[in-house]
Amino acid sequence: GAVVSQHPSRVICKSGTSVKIECRSLDFQATTMFWYRQFPKKSLMLMATSNEGSKATYEQGVEKDKFLINHASLTLSTLTVTSAHPEDSSFYICSARVTSGSSEQFFGPGTRLTVL
């Protein structure tokens, strides 16, 4: 159990376009989902906490108008990278926490974004 999916797994886009990444909890409900970013050979850095039915909470230094997060249901959160630029190229990973019970998080397989 506790499977999280992400779509797409890989995306290449032109500079200035917007890209939407979906994160789904497949076999459980998730009130809270999280979005992370990982640079090559580096650790994961939390970008924002996504709460179902309310506004996301962004970490310091993360532009909320650049990285739009929507958590419309208990199984889906989306991250939209707006007006993407080459410096936005990265590996984006989402996670979800089961609504009730422990605080253990389960991670999606990640989305590799390349902006040309």
Add this chain to the structure above:
Amino acid sequence: GIQVEQSPPDLILQEGANSTLRCNFSDSVNNLQWFHQNPWGQLINLFYIPSGTKQNGRLSATTVATERYSLLYISSSQTTDSGVYFCAVGEGGGNKLTFGTGTQLKVEL
């Protein structure tokens, strides 16, 4: 914010060897998880262990919360154990995870 450091940063083992990975954190935590990141980037949950000891096959983990560290033991290592091992800790009520610096493990034949 909380600081999380892992050691060693890199580790090369011969197949069959045992190893211990360490995670030190700078403040009290209410969540601690160990992950293995495979070559495709997927984070695989190994242990959810804010305190105590757990074992799963060749892997075991111990967290001593009062002394602010956790250990991951890998016994009889296999080439498929290669990859990056992360610990991540959570504090407070928000359940945010702060990731450690990672240990890059390579198991050779």
